Amino acid sequence: MEKQEVSKSVLKRLPSYLSYLKSIPEDASPYISATALANALDMGEVQVRKDLAKVSTGGRPKIGYLRESLIEDISQFLGYDNTTDAVLIGAGKLGQALCGYNGFSAYGLNILAAFDVRPTAQKTDEGKKIYSMDHLQTFCRANKVLMGIITVPVDHAQKVCDQLIDCGVKAIWNFAPTHLDVPEGILVQNENMATSLAVLSMHLQAQIKEKK
DSSP states (O other), rough: OOOOOOOOHHHHHHHHHHHHHHHHHHTTSSOOOOHHHHHHTTOOHHHHHHHHHHHOOOOTTTTTEHHHHHHHHHHHHHHSSSSSSEEOOOOOOHHHHTHHHHHHGGGGEEEEEEEESSSSSBTTTOOEEEEEEGHHHHHHHHHTEEEEEEOOOHHHHHHHHHHHHTTTTOOEOOOOSSSSOTTTEEEEEEEEEEHHHHHHHHHHHHHHHOOO
């Protein structure tokens, strides 16, 4: 089907659908309905039905979706069937952990190498090469890198962001807990662990109050 424009909220939900669909045992029914998927994920049936309609035309009344076909449709829509090469800036513990995570390949992400202002090793623990920042632009241009991952301290994040953009990067996955100023046409996805912890903390406080 022709790829539709969808909101960020829809894009954030699609991986959850995909993860659940892949977790269903092989000997289960080959079909799944939007209702069943919504119930399994504790989500609204109408919302799930609308989301799936944006990425697949395979749904059939009273039968649902052929599970394997729906998995393929969502994967293609999210671009998981196409490999995106990326570079990571900041080869500290978090950066090396991300470089060593093999699961990214299932989502079409391939971290080519890591860069740091003071590389303390030639390779990460998982064998990814670590280069000096002096080689960033040459490497990105030669490998046509369009995505950058930032895992540097807050004070250096904006400078690194600017350097990545100068190298031709169009999308940035930012793990530094700070806002990045970017020109139009550059997408930044922030992973703010402080925000996530705040949400979890508030939930726990609410649960504790209910028990008192």
